[in-house]
Amino acid sequence: MAASFEYDYLIAGGGAAGLSLAYYISQEPRLADKRVLILEPETKNRNDRTWSFWTDAPTPFDSIVAHEWGQLAFRSPGYEQVFNLTRHRYKMIRGLDFYNFVGQALADTPQIVRMQGTVETLNNTPTGITAETSAGTFTARYAFDSRPPQFQKRPDKYRYLLQHFVGWEVETSRDVFNPQTVEFMDFRGEQQREARFMYVLPFSERRALVEYTLFSAEILPKVEYEAAMRKYLGELGITDFRIEAEEVGAIPMTDHPLPPAEGRHIINLGTRAGRAKPSTGYAFKRIHAHSAHLVRALAATGHPPTNLTGDQWQFSFFDTLLLDIMQRQGEHTRNVFTELFTRNTPERLFDFLDERTSSWENLQVLNSVTPGPFLQSIAHVLRGRPGRRTTE
Structure with a gap:
């Protein structure tokens, strides 16, 4: 029965x-x-x-997309580029x-x-x-x-970081922003031995969501995020602005199963x-x-699938390698992303991060970065323990 x-x-x-x-x-x-x-x-x-994402296909939620962008900017010391997206669009939903x-x-x-x-x-x-x-x-x-x-937590075996941020939706008194271009990663600020960047979603010439984002283990005092955003806005020549809304978040980034x-x-x-x-x-x-x-x-x-997520092991391995670099030498993250954007199109990187690339395409992405840090991380993975920051 x-x-x-x-x-x-x-x-x-x-x-x-x-x-x-x-x-x-x-x-x-x-x-x-x-x-x-x-x-x-x-x-x-x-x-x-808010949630942001890139896509090259229609979604069930396109009718509620608050804004979308056809251009993407990446900036770091010595390299700045604004890319025209061909297949993808970058979108935001409230x-x-x-x-x-x-x-x-x-x-x-x-x-x-x-x-x-x-x-x-x-x-x-x-x-x-x-x-x-x-x-x-x-x-x-x-x-x-x-x-x-x-x-x-098993810090002897796995890596534990956070993507943490504070963001302001600001309204300025004059035209400043380019509503066609998302500032995807701006690494030009001080890294302080961590991965730190500005992320900006402009909705009009005078309104944008500005976030100070870090990939690191510890959340900062809120005043430090706010100081970084004020400094960034000041460098854009923005001294007169209103804060219309605020976002605060901390998303786990870990290879813990x-x-x-x-x-x-x-x-x-x-x-x-x-x-x-x-x-x-x-x-x-x-x-x-x-x-x-x-x-x-x-x-x-009538039952859930046998493979509940459809994940592929090789992409989890790539994630672990990057997490190991972030944990061991966070400031080097800027160099990794600079090489990725210098030597690949955003379309290829988006496909790679969506875990849709072939083995050949994966090899092309991996060959675009300096191998030394990744080889060190592979050694840590093979030894079964995370890399640790040296005391230098």
């Missing part, structure tokens, strides 16, 4: 990953009879973040627009129930899952867990499933690709 469950799918968390999966389920006619419960700790009714867009789609789908509550424990049973939550106990055939990952599942019936999502790319922190497009991958299998077979 088949087991009876209150729901077919329970989604723990209503952020980018949980709502992404719910959206793709709502759009799949073959899953129209599945009962879905989303448990959300809080109502998503404010613009708490968090509130995404929440509202998905919320409308789900409101039109009676099979999906949204409930405020915090998931406390998820447990596999022989045929499904049991969830203990602040809203009660629920059963389902599968659970999809998008809560932040919890693990014991993040399992795609916990047992047979609990599938991990988002950063819990390693969807933030370890070497860059970009997650939005990877989250949606993962959701689409899971839903295709659920619709075709």
